[in-house]
Amino acid sequence: MLPPLRQDLALHPGPDAPDGSPTWTLHDPASNRFFALSWPAFELLARWGKGSVEAVLASLHAETTLQLGAADVQGLLQMLAGNHLLVAGSAQDSQRLADQARAQHLSAGQWLLKNYLFFRLPLLRPMHWLQAMSPWVRWVYRPAFWVGVAALWLLGGILAARRWDEFTHTFTSYGSWDGLLAVGVALSVAKVLHELGHAFTATRYGCRVPTMGVAFLVMWPVLYTDTNEAWKLRSRRQRLAIGAAGMLSELALASVALLLWHLLPDTPAWGPVRSGAFLLATTTWLLTVAINASPFMRFDGYFLLVDALNMPNLHERSFALARWWLRERLFGWGLPPPEVLPPARHAGLIAFALMTWLYRLLLFFGIALLVYHAFFKALGLALMAVELVWFIARPLWREVRVWWLGRQAMRWNRASRRSALLAGLGLLALVWPWQSRVQAPAVLGAQQAQVLYAPYSSQLVSPLPAVGQSFQAGQTLLQLHSPELAVRLQQAQAMEQQLQWQLSQQAFDPQLLAAGEALRKRWESAAAEVAGLQAELQRLKLQAPFDGRVAEANEDARPGAWLPAGERLLMLVGPQGSKVDAYVDEAALAAVSPGQTARFLPAILEQAPVQCQVERVDPVQLSQLDAPVLASVHGGDIAVQKAPDGRLLPLQPLFRVRLGHCDRAQPPLMELPGRAELQGERRAWLARAWRWAVALWQRESAL
Known part of the structure; x- marks a missing residue:
């Protein structure tokens, strides 16, 4: 019965x-x-x-x-x-x-773990108010209204194109906390109108709206409207109208706001209103299209697609079909599909399910990272692990469990042989010790290089040598003059001569004789001061430390110019030998060791690659970057922060690797930026992934 x-x-x-x-x-x-x-x-x-x-x-x-x-x-x-x-x-x-x-039944802890990312709080029972207000909004559903909205949107777009620079640069003014607050207020206004659009349209077609409230999505509050009774409507056009009403309401609001942004005066009094109009014309409808229109989650776009295809439970049906397709491709069980559909819709649903799985995989990874950074480290790690297990590992385990339960039906056929072959090749690729390559920002320079600075505040006497000019070791390159040092030397010489005369007359003068050995000590000190000042004056004659060429000369230093102490004057390079300084991060450091081969690829395409060998790996990370050409503030690849004193501070741990024995005998006059390819050790991808995961866990789990 x-x-x-x-x-x-x-x-x-x-x-x-x-x-x-x-x-x-x-x-x-x-x-x-x-x-x-x-x-x-x-x-x-x-x-x-x-x-x-x-x-x-x-x-x-x-x-x-x-x-x-x-x-x-x-x-x-x-x-x-x-x-x-x-x-x-x-x-x-x-x-x-x-x-x-x-x-x-779930315990309190289980309920919290399952629902803390999404839960609803019903706040209103709006049915009586919606029925009372519906006659006042009938004009919104007339075709003339939407023709006017389209005209406003077209007019606003034309005016925005005429002031495009001002329009696009307005986005940059919302990076502050006040700007973010304005964005939040604009979004709140738009979302209230969005939900009212759903509610009034559902009421217009005779559907009951039992509740309206706030839903918390990843701890972010969003409004919601219960329009489930739209399912009892026979007309798909009416259901489509209810589903699209929210987005259409926001687009209508954006059309009016775009025109207001052009019409309102750009004055301090109207500034907040004009800024709000700009946000309503841009941010709100962009977020609506990006989030609500997506059919991969159960937002408006999903229900619109369900009604357009007339396929209730689209996600569940497409997922079941995709799981069947996957099992048949992997094992060839020969089972019938969950439902029989036309070939085009059959293939479309499978493709839709695969795209939805990929979208959700990326989304859940993003949510896990968001949860991790939203709380303190220990709780963040625990919640991130829950997210990864519940939303990613759990569905995968359920599918693998179905495979295991169906193992009795597995036979060697074309699909199973193909799957076994691909699985074997994949496993071999994971465990095979591949030759690793490490790429790092690098700079090519001369083996011998030295920069000459002004040792004292002084005046340039002789002109600087030209760039590219050759010189020999010991050759005078330029002459400086320091009047202060000259005066100090004259004073020291006069004092030394006076003390020397007193020392020669000490035996004949009772007062000098009473000074005893202290007089000699004073003379020796004065003589040492004279010798020191003479050596300092000799430093004003800058000489070449080795044979080479001038690579760089200070263009502002001309004869007669006064130079501060430490002013960069010349850069000298030797005639033979090149070196490369590569900068690797902490993750790649373990794969680099002395003796490995390396190749330098200049950023300038006209320059040929240079073959080198790893000479030294610095065991201590750099406190500052000494290659400005590689810094991000100068257009390089290494992220740095410029300190107030001009030092370039790396934002990530950075280690220097010196490459020598390069096959480029003629060094460049100027440092050449590029990238270095280092021949790392042989290691399997699985081992690298495990090492990376363990290192990441150890670093991030440190309290």
Whole structure:
């Protein structure tokens, strides 16, 4: 005997199926859930009161052209029982309901872990207010209104194109906290209008809106409107209108705001209003298109696609089809698909499911990182692990479990042999010790290089040598003059001469004789001062420390110019030998060791690559970058922060690797930036991934 249906269930006509057959919608008011019924399911339910399977089938065969069997009735019975649509009239029913309740019961901790990223707080029961206000918004649904909106949007776009520079640069003014607050206020206004658009449109078509409230998505509050009763509408056009009403409301608001941004005066008094209009014209509808229009999550775009395709439960049906397709491609079980569809829709649903899985994988990874950074480190790590396990590892494990349970049906066939071959090749690629290559920013320079600075505040006497001019070791390159040092030397010489005379007369003068050995000490000190000042004056004659060429000369240093101490004057390079300084990060440091081969690729394409060898790896990270040409502030690849004293401070741990024995004998006059390719050690990808994961965990788990 068939158990009776619940008496509170409601049945509504639904839209026609793709094959033209009628459908119905079954409404469960207790849970406010809707179930789409096909024509065969409806005919079975219409005869459900006959009591037995045989009576239902006999009446069906006598009165319709459908040819159904006991298995069809049993499948419908399982659906009704599983969704609590039958009257529980036996001990077995009570036990089944108790078991389901226990299985669905969650402890406080389990509920928090499952729902802390998304939960709803109903705040309003707006049905009475919506019915009272609906007559006042009827003009919004007239075609003339939307023609006007389109005209405003076109006019605003034309005016924005004429002031495009001002329009685009307005975005940069919202990077402060005040700007972010303005963005939040604009978004709140737009989202309230968005939800009212759903609510008023649902009310217009006779649907009840039981609640409106706030939903928290990754701890971020967003408004929501319960429009589930739209499922009882037979017209797909009306359901599409309800689903699109929110986004259309925001686009209408953006059209008006765009025109207001052009019309309002750019004065301090109207500044906040004009800024709000700009935000409503840009940020709100961009976020609406980016988030609400996406069909990969259960937002407006998903329900619009469901109604456009007339496929309720689109996600579940496409996922089931994609899982079947994946199992058949991997194992070739030969099972029938979950449902039979036209070839084009069959392939489209599989592609849609695969894109949705990829989208959600990236989204859940992003949410896990967001949760990690939103809390203190220990709690962030725990919550991130929960996210990765619940949303990524758990679905994968459930699918792998299905594979394991179906192992008895596995046979060697074309699909299984292909899968085994690909799995073997993939495993081999993971464990094979591949030759690693490390790429790092680098700079090529001369093996011998030295910069000459002004040792004292002095005046340049001789002109600087020209760039490219050759010189020999010991050759005078330029002459400086320091009047201060000259005066100090004259004074020291006069003092030394006076003390020397006093020392020669000490034996004949009682006063000098009383000074004793201290007089000699004073003379020796004065003589040492004279020698020191003479050596300092000799430093004003800058000489070449080695044979080479002038690579750089200070263009502002001309004869007669006064130079401060430490002024850069010349850069000298030797005649033979080149070297490369590469800068690697902490992750690549373990793969580099002395003796490995390396290649330098200049950033200037006209320069040929240079083959070198690793000579030295600095074990201590750099406190400052001494290659300005590689700094990010100068257009380089190394992220740095410029200190107030001019030093370039790396933002990430950085280690210098010296490359020598380069095959370029003639060194460049100027340092050449580029990239170095270092021949790292042989290591499997699996080992690298494990090493990286362990290092990341150790670094991030340190409290």
